[in-house]
Amino acid sequence: MSAPEKSRGKAQDTGWRGSVDVWLDAAYDALKESGIDAVRVMPLAKQLGLSRTSFYWFFEDREQLLDALLSRWREKNTGSLVQQCENYAESISEAILNVFECWLNPQLFDSQFEFAVRSWAMQSAEVSAEIARADDTRINALTGMFRRFGYDEEAADVRARTLYLTQIGYISMKTTEDVVVRFRRIPHYVGVFTGKALKRRELDRFYGKFGYAETSPGVFVPLADTFEAS
Template sequence: MEQEKLGETGWRGSREGWLEAAYESLVEAGVDAVRVLPLSKRLKLSRTSFYWFFADREALLAALVDLWRDKNTGNLVKRTESYAESIAEAILNVFDCWLDQQLFDSRFEFAVRSWAQQSADVAREIDAADTARLQALQAMFVRFGFEPFAADVRARTIYLTQIGYISMKTEETLATRMARIPKYVEIFTGQMPTPSEMVRFCARHGFVQAQEASGGAAQ
């Protein structure tokens, strides 16, 4: 038993290590770079050790899709269901995904969407993810009293805006993004977030707001 345990995490590496290397290759260079021999060189492991954890390259690619689905779609749906006292606060919960790579990995999203252009199976995964995410956003609006059609349009406006950010690889400083977020919330929901809602949101992301009145820092 001890020898078997050592074999799983020793010179063969680990399943998580191979998957992490595959992820890095995917986001850096696309799916064509996700191949066993280059990964083994990257990890400084034998090529045969790969097969201890995955039956073949297709199994590794399937694991990457599972990882993407669980992380990006799973976390986005959870944020739409998080507790909020107003629709503005609910949208800020969703916006956590756009600022926290641990919740929603935009590099991973871009890589998988690029991959879908050459794989019908991955394209179907993208379609299913888009549907699930939009339905979750729509349900969030309905929960706050919006009628279903209006909720659907608002959900699409939010989601397609963010996918545009990802597709264009838009880069903003945290200060610039934070300055724009209250207006985004107003456009998406019809109401501005309260100062206390913004303070809580900024605190979650380690951002200290400037106090408009005194020029000092928010506590």
């Protein structure tokens, strides 16, 4: 089922006006799929099978809807990244793996949403300022993570920026990698970002979170397969 069909189903479930979440979800989908110019009341109403006037039961105007989109982006992407930086880790290498969960789990950090908001910022000084504040917040959280593990201020700042700007580059270039390819690269990335080698148990825990096990160097299989073979 397509995103519009899902949204339309939600609208039917919540009555003829829809709901705040129905309208916001439709705007979220439209932004990610077609950019900010697609986030307009009439096209969203048509997509949802709702009247245009029903929108105004939940939002004063389009600007309020756009503000809600930005709030969702802040809470999801910036909030999750900061939380991952603060999560418990035995070492800086494991702390980096906590952050890497963001790049592999769209429930934590939505890279397509990130790209859409950064594209939107090219048309809006206000959104551009939001991006700048988010970048500062995220880099500060990453810097604090490095500082927690004994790096001096300058080293922590540079390593944090290297880690963060690398991932923003991935997002900006719409780079896609098979999960196994990314798994193979992760130990090398961690070495570059930290100057330290990952421990085997740290890697195994990380791969296990995504349902994989490394059975031999560079070879990954779903954990279900390893259980069946044992």
